[in-house]
Amino acid sequence: MHNCMLQDSMRKLDAEMGKSMKAEVRIHQLDITNIFSINKFCEHLKAEHGGFDVLVNNAGIRFSNQMEETLNEARLTIATNYEGTKLVSQQLFPLMRDGGR
Structure with missing residues (x-):
């Protein structure tokens, strides 16, 4: 849905x-918690566009009640909000055009 x-x-x-x-x-489509998905996106970006100019790294999740979230939900939050955005940045920065930001 x-x-x-x-x-x-x-x-x-x-x-x-x-x-x-x-x-x-x-x-x-991009799953920022999956290095294979990130690499596939990087390959597409390089092949179709030769790189990019601006990265807006705004992916993130949050569960409604952080005090009651399960350990798995907490791990997913960290995997998405920190590790995922870090992986995307590391993989994409080499494709950023001169003068990009």
Whole structure:
């Protein structure tokens, strides 16, 4: 269900940006907790675009009640919010174009 909602949102964003900014939005699935998924995304980015200019590292999760979250939920939070963003940054920085940020 989440994936369908995301795709609908991206289509709407693409339509809005296409009108106002002459921009195109592209969707690419990425699991930031999975190094194979990150590497696949890096390969795609390099092959299709030759690199990138700006990295907005905003992935993250949070469970509703942190005092009651299970150990597995806490581990998933750390794997996503810290380890995942660190892995993505480490893998993507070599693809950043000169002058990128």
